[in-house]
Structure formats: C-alpha cells, structure tokens
Amino acid sequence: MSRRILLINGPNLNLLGKREPHIYGSTTLPDVEEQARAQTRGLGFELETFQSNHEGAIVDRIQEAAGWGPNVASGDSRHGEKVSAIIINAGALTHTSVAVRDALAGVDIPFVEVHVSNVYARESFRAHSYLSDKAVAVICGMGVFGYTAAIEFAARHMKLKE
Numbered sequence: 001m002s003r004r005i006l007l008i009n010g011p012n013l014n015l016l017g018k019r020e021p022h023i024y025g026s027t028t029l030p031d032v033e034e035q036a037r038a039q040t041r042g043l044g045f046e047l048e049t050f051q052s053n054h055e056g057a058i059v060d061r062i063q064e065a066a067g068w069g070p071n072v073a074s075g076d077s078r079h080g081e082k083v084s085a086i087i088i089n090a091g092a093l094t095h096t097s098v099a100v101r102d103a104l105a106g107v108d109i110p111f112v113e114v115h116v117s118n119v120y121a122r123e124s125f126r127a128h129s130y131l132s133d134k135a136v137a138v139i140c141g142m143g144v145f146g147y148t149a150a151i152e153f154a155a156r157h158m159k160l161k162e
C-alpha cells in the first residue's frame, strides 16, 4: 500500500475563504491544505494536493493517481506515484461531470466526497451528485472540518488497497 492520500479540490475552491464566506467560511484553501498535510503526516500518510478549475485537468490528475499518464494508450504509462485514497471536493463538477465520475470509477481508488456546505439545504440542483453512489463516504455541511473528518476516516477506517 502506498500510504499516500490525494486531496482534490475542483472549480472555485481556490477562492475558499474569500468566496461567499457566509456559505463557505473564512478558511483559505492553503490553510486547509497545510492543516491536512500535518494531520495526514500524524496518521502515517503522505498528502498530495491538487486544485483546478478545469474538468480535464482533474480527470488527468485522477488517472495519474493510479500511476497512469496521459500516454497510457501508447504504452508509456508509468507516471506519478499511486495513491491509496482520494478525498475530493469536485465543486460544481459534482453536479455536472460524468467525466470526473468515470475517472474515479476507472482508477478504482476508494474515495470520499466532501462538500463544505450542506448541498441539500441549497438550490435543488446541488442535491444531485454524479459521484456519491461511487464514493465510500460523503461528507457535507461540516464546513472545512469536513476535510479533517475525511482524512481521519480515510487513514483509519477505510479499506485501502494493498
């Protein structure tokens, strides 16, 4: 087992702490990532972090997490270190992206879906997720503590691949 956890944040989550603070709070993404890194290390794992506003870049990063590079079809496949679990807040892509869903299903790495806000208490389109039925667990409405809970769960309680 690689003992690496990958934390992915999707579109607009680079604005965490600045964007709609009444919904998402005042903690910034660098603060979240720094805290997550220290927490993960304390649990005996390494943390990799990735944020992108672009769907394709997130698909690429998920594939890389399985050790597959963009040239996998031509046999030049090894690229990056495998990770044992993914924690993903896909932002709005949660509600729209079959591609992110397919990437997560394709790499077969167990993942936790996180949302800072309670998506069920907001606009009805946020109540549907393309990821939830593939996730091991879904966390929402805990603010940025959701990331802490997800890491603790992934490191201590999730069945990780050898």
Ligand SMILES: O=C1C[C@@](O)(C(=O)O)C[C@@H](O)[C@@H]1O
Pocket: 011, 012, 013, 089, 090, 091, 092, 093, 094, 114, 115, 116, 117, 118, 119, 126
């Ligand atoms: O960008 C986001 C953030 C979010 O994933 C959350 O963390 O609460 C909820 C999504 O509906 C929204 O598009």
